[in-house]
Amino acid sequence: xxxxxxxxxxxxxxxxxxxxxxxxxxxxxxxxxxxxxxxxxxxxxxxxxxxxxxxxxxxxxxxxxxxxxxxxxxxxxxxxxxxxxxxxxxxxxxxxxxxxxxxxxxxxxxxxxxxxxxxxxxxxxxxxxxxxxxxxxxxxxxxxxxxxxxxxxxxxxxxxxxxxxxxxxxxxxxxxxxx
Numbered sequence: 529x530x531x532x533x534x535x536x537x538x539x540x541x542x543x544x545x546x547x548x549x550x551x552x553x554x555x556x557x558x559x560x561x562x563x564x565x566x567x568x569x570x571x572x573x574x575x576x577x578x579x580x581x582x583x584x585x586x587x588x589x590x591x592x593x594x595x596x597x598x599x600x601x602x603x604x605x606x607x608x609x610x611x612x613x614x615x616x617x618x619x620x621x622x623x624x625x626x627x628x629x630x631x632x633x634x635x636x637x638x639x640x641x642x643x644x645x646x647x648x649x650x651x652x653x654x655x656x657x658x659x660x661x662x663x664x665x666x667x668x669x670x671x672x673x674x675x676x677x678x679x680x681x682x683x684x685x686x687x688x689x690x691x692x693x694x695x696x697x698x699x700x701x702x703x704x705x706x707x
Contacts, residue, residue, distance in 0.1 A: 603628035603651040606704075607661055610697035611649045614689070618647065628652065634668075642670045643679075647689065656697055663689045 602625060611630050612623070618632040628651035636644040646666040653660030663686045668676040 602626035604654050604656050604660060606656050606697040606700045607651045609700055610693045613696050614693045615647060644668050656701060658694060661690055661693055
């Protein structure tokens with residue numbers, strides 16, 4: 529092993545040791561079990577070097593009360609779920625809950641085999657707001673030589689899709705609050 533390799537290995541091991549040391553919770557608290565079922569951990573809120581929410585953000589954030597980012601999502605949970613529900617009929621190409629981007633694959637309606645659509649949904653906020661979502665829609669028509677030709681869509685189409693997602697997000701929120 530060369531000197532440079534040994535130094536890099538030493539720095540890597542030191543870095544891992546520092547990270548692991550920062551993760552230690554101090555006094556260990558073990559859950560109590562009654563008949564094999566965990567009843568109480570006896571621990572209060574866990575304190576870490578990254579704060580109460582860890583490295584990805586605080587769980588005590590006000591935006592979580594509005595469905596924002598809970599459960600590991602980087603975006604509003606209601607908008608995320610509503611977007612997936614609204615676009616469920618289209619095949620998904622990509623869905624990134626941390627970046628808040630959903631990309632569909634091309635979808636051809638059964639009643640119009642000569643046209644296809646593709647959508648990209650951007651969730652822009654951790655709060656449930658009308659300006660927290662943006663949709664980009666693409667349409668192509670097939671010509672006589674079986675080539676796909678892009679077609680310009682009116683802004684009303686993307687606005688209608690955004691409104692459908694927002695309506696579903698509100699329904700999800702009302703249903704959650706009613707529980």
